[in-house]
Amino acid sequence: xxxxxxxxxxxxxxxxxxxxxxxxxxxxxxxxxxxxxxxxxxxxxxxxxxxxxxxxxxxxxxxxxxxxxxxxxxxxxxxxxxxxxxxxxxxxxxxxxxxxxxxxxxxxxxxxxxxxxxxxxxxxxxxxxxxxxxxxxxxxxxxxxxxxxxxxxxxxxxxxxxxxxxxxxxxxxxxxxxxxxxxxxxxxxxxxxxxxxxxxxxxxxxxxxxxxxxxxxxxxxxxxxxxxxxxxxxxxxxxxxxxxxxxxxxxxxxxxxxxxxxxxxxxxxxxxxxxxxxxxxxxxxxxxxxxxxxxxxxxxxxxxxxxxxxxxxxxxxxxxxxxxxxxxxxxxxxxxxxxxxxxxxxxxxxxxxxxxxxxxxxxxxxxxxxxxxxxxxxx
Amino acid sequence: xxxxxxxxxxxxxxxxxxxxxxxxxxxxxxxxxxxxxxxxxxxxxxxxxxxxxxxxxxxxxxxxxxxxxxxxxxxxxxxxxxxxxxxxxxxxxxxxxxxxxxxxxxxxxxxxxxxxxxxxxxxxxxxxxxxxxxxxxxxxxxxxxxxxxxxxxxxxxxxxxxxxxxxxxxxxxxxxxxxxxxxxxxxxxxxxxxxxxxxxxxxxxxxxxxxxxxxxxxxxxxxxxxxxxxxxxxxxxxxxxxxxxxxxxxxxxxxxxxxxxxxxxxxxxxxxxxxxxxxxxxxxxxxxxxxxxxxxxxxxxxxxxxxxxxxxxxxxxxxxxxxxxxxxxxxxxxxxxxxxxxxxxxxxxxxxxxxxxxxxxxxxxxxxxxxxxxxxxxxxxxxxxxx
Numbered sequence: 001x002x003x004x005x006x007x008x009x010x011x012x013x014x015x016x017x018x019x020x021x022x023x024x025x026x027x028x029x030x031x032x033x034x035x036x037x038x039x040x041x042x043x044x045x046x047x048x049x050x051x052x053x054x055x056x057x058x059x060x061x062x063x064x065x066x067x068x069x070x071x072x073x074x075x076x077x078x079x080x081x082x083x084x085x086x087x088x089x090x091x092x093x094x095x096x097x098x099x100x101x102x103x104x105x106x107x108x109x110x111x112x113x114x115x116x117x118x119x120x121x122x123x124x125x126x127x128x129x130x131x132x133x134x135x136x137x138x139x140x141x142x143x144x145x146x147x148x149x150x151x152x153x154x155x156x157x158x159x160x161x162x163x164x165x166x167x168x169x170x171x172x173x174x175x176x177x178x179x180x181x182x183x184x185x186x187x188x189x190x191x192x193x194x195x196x197x198x199x200x201x202x203x204x205x206x207x208x209x210x211x212x213x214x215x216x217x218x219x220x221x222x223x224x225x226x227x228x229x230x231x232x233x234x235x236x237x238x239x240x241x242x243x244x245x246x247x248x249x250x251x252x253x254x255x256x257x258x259x260x261x262x263x264x265x266x267x268x269x270x271x272x273x274x275x276x277x278x279x280x281x282x283x284x285x286x287x288x289x290x291x292x293x294x295x296x297x298x299x300x301x302x303x304x305x306x307x308x309x310x311x312x313x314x315x316x317x318x319x320x321x322x323x324x325x326x327x328x329x330x331x332x333x334x335x336x337x338x339x340x341x342x343x344x345x346x347x348x349x350x351x352x353x354x355x356x357x358x359x360x361x362x363x364x365x366x367x368x369x370x371x372x373x374x375x376x377x378x379x
Numbered sequence: 380x381x382x383x384x385x386x387x388x389x390x391x392x393x394x395x396x397x398x399x400x401x402x403x404x405x406x407x408x409x410x411x412x413x414x415x416x417x418x419x420x421x422x423x424x425x426x427x428x429x430x431x432x433x434x435x436x437x438x439x440x441x442x443x444x445x446x447x448x449x450x451x452x453x454x455x456x457x458x459x460x461x462x463x464x465x466x467x468x469x470x471x472x473x474x475x476x477x478x479x480x481x482x483x484x485x486x487x488x489x490x491x492x493x494x495x496x497x498x499x500x501x502x503x504x505x506x507x508x509x510x511x512x513x514x515x516x517x518x519x520x521x522x523x524x525x526x527x528x529x530x531x532x533x534x535x536x537x538x539x540x541x542x543x544x545x546x547x548x549x550x551x552x553x554x555x556x557x558x559x560x561x562x563x564x565x566x567x568x569x570x571x572x573x574x575x576x577x578x579x580x581x582x583x584x585x586x587x588x589x590x591x592x593x594x595x596x597x598x599x600x601x602x603x604x605x606x607x608x609x610x611x612x613x614x615x616x617x618x619x620x621x622x623x624x625x626x627x628x629x630x631x632x633x634x635x636x637x638x639x640x641x642x643x644x645x646x647x648x649x650x651x652x653x654x655x656x657x658x659x660x661x662x663x664x665x666x667x668x669x670x671x672x673x674x675x676x677x678x679x680x681x682x683x684x685x686x687x688x689x690x691x692x693x694x695x696x697x698x699x700x701x702x703x704x705x706x707x708x709x710x711x712x713x714x715x716x717x718x719x720x721x722x723x724x725x726x727x728x729x730x731x732x733x734x735x736x737x738x739x740x741x742x743x744x745x746x747x748x749x750x751x752x753x754x755x756x757x758x759x760x761x762x763x764x765x766x
Contacts, residue, residue, distance in 0.1 A: 379648035
């Protein structure tokens with residue numbers, strides 16, 4: 001398979017690019033929700049528009065009313081979300097949430113998929129415990145209680161958690177905190193007794209919760225997949241999330257880069273356009289090269305995931321690490337090359353810097369993924 | 380089975396039957412590379428058999444037309460060929476500037492007669508080519524070159540000096556940039572081909588910091604070059620040269636060259652051990668970049684084959700690939716420790732690590748420096764002002 005978009009994928013990209021540039025743009029979305037202090041941090045109307053375009057159900061199977069597309073297509077949408085810094089529950093709901101539900105019962109799919117496909121339901125991922133992404137260790141307890149389970153513990157960095165109709169929770173049903181086995185995934189509906197959110201606005205204006213589970217009682221039908229045997233499904237969800245975040249990072253990087261090269265072509269100092277200075281040209285050219293490479297890695301990871309390759313895990317970590325580092329360089333160079341105005345809230349370049357920081361932490365930072373690459377490579 | 384999968388099965392079976400076991404071992408040093416040519420001495424019977432088997436099927440140049448010694452593969456088929464070669468770790472049957480540089484230029488600018496005449500011996504590994512570009516006073520500013528060809532009616536009489544001519548002392552023929560009009564800078568250069576055995580050609584190897592001499596100084600003293608040995612129009616050799624440079628940069632970038640793109644952390648952990656967590660971390664970050672760049676190489680080649688992608692992209696590939704390779708060898712030396720410092724020992728295969736490390740320092744100079752690559756990216760891809 002050639003490592004570029006097929007004609008169908010290129011057509012999808014055209015459509016999504018145009019749509020997002022107008023509807024998902026920074027002014028009507030990110031700045032708007034931030035400036036009015038919206039507690040959701042994203043727009044439900046746009047989520048509905050996503051549904052009308054078929055995007056919310058793109059990864060759901062056709063038998064379930066979705067489009068049966070893959071991670072390459074999801075990556076196209078995420079790159080444009082990144083380019084426009086669009087606040088959206090797309091990654092947690094339509095990518096990670098739908099991946100989780102794919103391992104669940106028909107009953108569970110029936111409960112959530114139609115709402116997702118219609119753009120009415122939002123899901124959030126309750127995986128991390130603590131300030132860094134370390135899913136090898138899951139401590140939140142789920143004990144058998146009657147016909148169901150009782151959940152006790154806490155989750156962090158649950159993005160858009162307080163606005164979600166359900167949380168996908170990775171919990172420990174047996175064994176000790178660092179065991180690979182003994183993990184079970186649950187779909188915890190909004191408003192379950194004993195569930196509380198401490199919802200916080202993050203540096204990039206997105207909302208994320210510390211979620212407390214104080215003896216949250218669930219029926220057995222809240223279980224996704226098999227009891228104690230959820231590690232493989234969790235891994236699938238993580239891979240979808242990491243590949244998606246990598247795609248979004250390449251979009252953030254490209255957006256910051258385009259904005260910066262445009263500035264180099266308009267800003268004058270010493271009677272010249274600053275883009276004429278070789279010191280800046282070389283840095284811009286280096287940055288271009290890093291973003292191109294990160295983008296290739298992201299698409300390669302998506303293709304391997306879609307093909308069910310056993311190399312997907314390695315390449316997904318490569319993509320998340322590489323896209324993270326390239327995007328970080330893009331936003332740092334972006335602010336520096338903008339000079340003083342890069343420090344103002346009025347200019348958008350600073351918003352890219354903030355988004356990069358939050359996305360770097362989501363689903364593991366470049367250090368975490370470089371470490372994974374080393375381990376997967378056998379050292 | 381789809382058509383392409385049938386094709387894959389055929390290639391797989393052919394490789395199984397024809398690729399000798401020895402040719403599936405990784406290339407250890409320069410002596411393992413098969414360059415072909417009139418005076419080439421094969422290192423082993425397996426090396427010779429592998430070249431001959433591939434040449435007979437057109438597999439040394441799988442995507443060239445059959446009339447010129449290739450196998451006429453489509454882009455998708457050529458990719459399957461590369462994948463199947465990679466799967467068994469097969470060595471390239473033939474390494475050749477004729478294949479990587481002159482061939483693409485001839486396919487684009489050559490006459491039908493020239494294509495048939497020059498490409499077939501390249502594909503069979505019979506004629507080894509070298510490149511006469513740089514001169515003592517013309518490095519990054521290549522277009523200022525002075526080697527002059529005086530019009531003698533039925534031939535040019537070429538005099539001047541080239542430098543950094545890779546393997547000129549081992550090459551049979553040269554493709555050479557020669558000034559044929561002193562009044563025009565860009566439109567006064569012609570692209571000439573001639574035999575290195577022509578009277579008036581002498582070469583002198585240059586000893587490098589690695590102790591090896593892969594490059595030469597090449598001198599021309601009234602070398603007679605027949606008029607039909609020009610590629611492209613008179614005084615329009617710069618167009619051919621630039622096109623060829625794109626292919627040279629692609630070659631130096633290492634895109635598509637599995638040996639150049641491999642990760643190193645696991646090998647170093649196995650061979651020398653990694654007890655330093657900071658060094659291990661640096662190797663892990665390198666491996667991330669190496670694997671990402673291998674995806675870039677795949678994407679780049681896929682796009683080139685169907686005419687997609689920015690035409691100046693080889694410059695980016697050259698920049699990124701050579702900087703990566705230099706970093707790779709810095710890390711190999713760091714991980715190798717004092718053992719890697721040995722210059723002649725049998726244990727180190729004659730200082731292979733140290734010599735290889737020093738050799739890579741030329742990667743970001745030869746074929747256009749990294750700084751020139753960045754200039755070209757700024758100008759032709761980013762369209763920055765005044766670049």
